[in-house]
Amino acid sequence: MTDRLLLVRHGVTTWNREGRFQGHLDPPLDPIGIEQARQLGARLATEEHEPMRIVTSPLTRASATAELLADALRRTGHRVDIETDDGLMEIGQGSWSGRTHTEIARDDAERYAAWRAGGGQVTPPGGETLEAATDRIVAALDELTSEGETAICLVSHGGILRLAAGHLLRLPVLEAWSLDVDNASLSRLTRQAPDDPWRMEAWNDTVHLVGATRLHEDAAEGAPLAL
DSSP: OOOEEEEEEOOOBHHHHHTBOOTTOOOOBOHHHHHHHHHHHHHHHHSTTOOSEEEEOSSHHHHHHHHHHHHHHHHTTOOOEEEEOGGGSOOOOGGGTTOBHHHHHHHSHHHHHHHHHTTTOSOOTTOOOHHHHHHHHHHHHHHHTTSSOSEEEEEEOHHHHHHHHHHHHTOOHHHHHTSOOOTTOEEEEEOSSTTSOOEEEEEEEOGGGTTTSOSOSSEETTEEOOO
16 A cells, blocks of 8 residues: 655756746757756655656656656666556647746736636636546556555656645645745655545645755746646
8 A cells, every 4th residue: 555655846947037838839848957956866765655647647847757757766776667548638728838827918918817726726728627637647646546556656746746735635726736836846745544635744845946046937926837
């Protein structure tokens, strides 16, 4: 039974810095994002409950982060397997993908304002509904946490990790959506038994980055900016 989940957001990308929606598009980590992932990997390699299994979104910014985490763990003698799961992909942003918040606020002002105010519940044109994204991350989590590993590291994206937290911690949508999820952050959830509720041990932990890289590249306090 899985009794420990490590939730990791991918390292920073150039699009994060530009405030550009990524969604299902696939920009790579930038040089600082690569270094962020290496710093987090070095931290995980020193912790008592290092993961034996890493499951990642197939998008490059997440899978590259996962590979760097695994490399750091393997260099210290840990056995770790990596696999991908489409359920961990970011929420699809439709025609907003690749565009900046400034552009969308200008060109699609009413819908953008409603999206900002409504905790992501307004769907961008051609985008994925919050309900559909929630269904797939819940299905992925239910399958993964019913399996035998005691500790699993999930490498994903800001939007989908907020939905994961909402499900695992039984939070209202707006409360889950207000959680900060920084690039290369580490969050830990634990439970005692299969039917017990998950508990937050730590959220958005970035101590491994303090003094090394900038934080809050793409988020205003209390509300995500780029997905």
